[in-house]
Amino acid sequence: MLLIDSHIHLNAPEYKTNLPILLNEAKLRGISAWVMPGTLPQDIANLVQIANQFPHCFYSFGVHPWFLDDLADDWESILTASIERYFPVAIGECGLDFAKGMVAKQLAIFEKQVQLAVKFKKPLIIHSYKAVDEVLKILRKYPKATGVLHGFNGSLQQLEQALALGFYIGIGGAVTYSRANRMRAILASVPLDRLLLETDGPYQAGSYRQKGEIHEPSDLVQIARYIAEQKSLDLVELAKITSDNAINLFSLEMK
Numbered sequence: 452m453l454l455i456d457s458h459i460h461l462n463a464p465e466y467k468t469n470l471p472i473l474l475n476e477a478k479l480r481g482i483s484a485w486v487m488p489g490t491l492p493q494d495i496a497n498l499v500q501i502a503n504q505f506p507h508c509f510y511s512f513g514v515h516p517w518f519l520d521d522l523a524d525d526w527e528s529i530l531t532a533s534i535e536r537y538f539p540v541a542i543g544e545c546g547l548d549f550a551k552g553m554v555a556k557q558l559a560i561f562e563k564q565v566q567l568a569v570k571f572k573k574p575l576i577i578h579s580y581k582a583v584d585e586v587l588k589i590l591r592k593y594p595k596a597t598g599v600l601h602g603f604n605g606s607l608q609q610l611e612q613a614l615a616l617g618f619y620i621g622i623g624g625a626v627t628y629s630r631a632n633r634m635r636a637i638l639a640s641v642p643l644d645r646l647l648l649e650t651d652g653p654y655q656a657g658s659y660r661q662k663g664e665i666h667e668p669s670d671l672v673q674i675a676r677y678i679a680e681q682k683s684l685d686l687v688e689l690a691k692i693t694s695d696n697a698i699n700l701f702s703l704e705m706k
């Protein structure tokens with residue numbers, strides 16, 4: 452079985468002391484690659500170091516809307532120079548979160564990153580919360596933009612619009628809760644050729660963990676098993692399809 456985690460923060464402090472063990476466990480359970488989105492330019496050195504240390508850990512660079520307080524004024528030139536130097540597989544995690552403040556700044560910084568993604572022909576890894584319409588509105592201005600709406604939590608109508616723009620949909624542990632009926636309806640409507648699996652570890656919760664427990668890389672198997680059941684596929688089949696999607700979208704070199 453070959454599973455790919457399309458969104459995991461392996462550079463998170465929660466993983467720092469035992470990353471080799473966690474990745475090894477994940478590997479033993481069939482997980483073969485990880486896409487690590489950055490959230491600030493400050494993350495880049497650490498992401499590159501992890502990628503050098505562990506095979507099949509691929510990095511993406513971006514500015515997450517939650518961390519604008521810590522964003523240096525020269526972020527765009529740092530990001531540009533780092534893209535040219537390190538060739539990330541994507542731009543992000545970027546996006547909009549209207550549950551947080553600084554909306555005008557969020558909009559400007561997100562759109563700049565969409566422009567960078569188009570310029571460097573990279574897919575985007577997009578976080579959107581209470582802001583899917585605004586994300587889609589910006590994406591429509593850039594027909595060449597592509598990528599994934601990770602941890603998708605919009606409506607069915609917004610899903611249709613994202614799919615029409617050619618975007619992939621990332622689904623994680625949130626769908627596994629018994630109360631997550633809306634998420635399951637979304638999952639049912641995502642075509643298999645646009646579906647990506649993600650843990651969003653260590654942050655996104657799933658029903659297979661107690662509250663407060665750390666979400667580990669190997670949790671992807673639980674998510675995959677649940678989604679396979681929902682999609683009436685066997686696990687190996689779902690793993691193959693979603694891994695091919697990740698390999699195609701991010702141009703992952705899986706040698």
Ligand SMILES: [Zn+2]
Pocket residue numbers: 458460488544651
């Ligand atoms: Zn994330």
